[in-house]
Amino acid sequence: MVSGKMKPLVENNSVIRVMFEEGKRLSSIYGPENVFDFSLGNPNVPAPDEVKESILEIIQEEDSAFIHGYMSNAGYEDVRETIAHSLNERFGTDFGVNNILMTVGAASGLNVILKTILEPGDEVIVFAPYFVEYGNYVANYDGRLVTVSPNTVDFQPNLEELKQKITEKTKAVIINTPNNPTGVVYSEDTLKKLAEILENKEKEFKREIVLLSDEPYRELAYDGVQVPYVTKYYKNTVVCYSYSKSLSLPGERIGYLVIPNELRDSQETFTAASIANRVLGCVNAPSLMQRVIKRCIEKGASVNLMAYDRNRNRLYEGLKECGFSCIRPDGAFYLFVKSPVEDEKEFCSRAAKHNLLLVPGSSFACPGYVRIAYCVSYEKIEGSMPAFRALAEEYGLQPV
């Protein structure tokens, strides 16, 4: 019954999801307080109060047929206007209502733009470590994923290898900053160099290369680190944004695409993307949540970043004290830790025996590392420290 393209996906059902189930199983045996599930990027910080306030206001003040009704496939115009205005204020951009397309989260936004631009056989370049679903999204439209190997010094993208990997078939490059799984923020210098490479290759191959900037973690940056706005560095950029993390609404599936005027064939692309949103079956982003977003922007709502920051510091310091080594992350809610042994899957299995659930780096095309999602309670992080210490001792790591 199941198609040939789907069969392997069923067989290799996402490792992360499998761990999620494993966490539930361990919890039922040892009690949830004794299981340290760092496997899933499910935000534990609740949505800001403004979400609840906005929902209440909307259902009291706005008309039901309007709140829950169809609108333009691209989304409510006033919502898109508010988002454009907010981006312009924050980043000095110049977006209008026809540059913002509301989507069912960033994952759907990526699907929409890939459906819009990809020809079968087109190559899409990603930088390892990368979110494994990119491969599935690209395959949906018969594109071919091309991987640039990781730069394990600082996990900025390996731009020298990028140059080698761009061919006359390259249609897009996906970046994700702040990054899942490393937490690294791409610097302005990185973006400038990346833009220069893409511009030169566009000339060389006489073909547009679209930079897809997947930005669900944009608002999650610490220590005052700036996340440069990518459209300002490279004109053929499309931004895929989500409120899953910035307002802790992952289940609501609400985000948007930015299709700037500077993009080649901008308005035709916008129209095509609106149609792709429709024909892929989303039709439009969920209506009530669109209206919630508008009010939340107007109220200046944001998640409690301090909670993530506290987790980050505690976990980073704690792991270092145990003797583990990792890059201090500037953003997102992940730590990418070097496995003390080459086969990080073995490391994950040993960790699971201490009720620590970590995701192997090979799930992100970066073996030898593991991802720890610290979007959990502070108590969970505190509580996990003895288990991490015991695990470190098993490997004979020296506390720093």
Add this chain to the structure above:
Amino acid sequence: MVSGKMKPLVENNSVIRVMFEEGKRLSSIYGPENVFDFSLGNPNVPAPDEVKESILEIIQEEDSAFIHGYMSNAGYEDVRETIAHSLNERFGTDFGVNNILMTVGAASGLNVILKTILEPGDEVIVFAPYFVEYGNYVANYDGRLVTVSPNTVDFQPNLEELKQKITEKTKAVIINTPNNPTGVVYSEDTLKKLAEILENKEKEFKREIVLLSDEPYRELAYDGVQVPYVTKYYKNTVVCYSYSKSLSLPGERIGYLVIPNELRDSQETFTAASIANRVLGCVNAPSLMQRVIKRCIEKGASVNLMAYDRNRNRLYEGLKECGFSCIRPDGAFYLFVKSPVEDEKEFCSRAAKHNLLLVPGSSFACPGYVRIAYCVSYEKIEGSMPAFRALAEEYGLQPV
């Protein structure tokens, strides 16, 4: 920039949407009260009060991280359990939590199941007149749409022609009852005959043929007409349901697939469909709305069907009095009217001069007819009668 597959879609942007824009244009000239836009299936009957009540209860009583958080890709288990139970009570079925997969509306449900089962080149049969997006959904997965011509006597499906059109490449047949655009409900007799044909052809070609039952209008049936539950007649059935019409929530994008145990490879198909939901970028159906659905089912919520029924009767009688001919619809909120001239697009253009916006039947692969969506206010229907009379007179129709 735009891919070859998307280009024609941009060029032939949905006729219905174009009319929607035309309606806005005419309204700005003549005033909205003087424009009779029957082009869009956007429910005018508001969501039942239980929707608002449920939203209020949920955001007061349930935890924010739960309401807006990730859950299994298939949806919250308690929501799926409630839906299964409700179907079982109403239709004598035997569904459980692993037969219900929450989706971003029926359109996304169709995409999910087509992605799950279609091989490139597989044929999917539809009965004209049919919702034009089916062609796009099937093309998304490189399937080939095969059309059975309309039975204009009573608009039940043309089963004799179906027999001829099934080949060794046929993977699925889509039905839509109550039907958009005709309003016709497929009878139990029709479904039994259809099932028999499919079972025989499955044996002949030694291959499963999946019956996809697209049911956004299931709850909209009048005069006590029963809409038979399709899984009871044919085992390889998948139901694609939506709350867009039954609870007037079209913008919220909330529905579900029913993948019954009787379907060949049922649980593998369910798993694959959950993954398809994820990799197509929906990830899961919007979370708050899932929770709303659970409470609305428990409260026995439904839209005010009487309002549609009143519209239906007034419009049907009014058009007949003018001399137009159409089948009296048993369900949905559409009338499918015979054009007084062969070229129904010319008829639509003339109607537009009377500020009547109708959709040509050729948009549903059934030229010679027009669709009137009566999901508008009663006043709008009353107000449109003089325009319909004037239009009928232009064509020399005889009042009945």
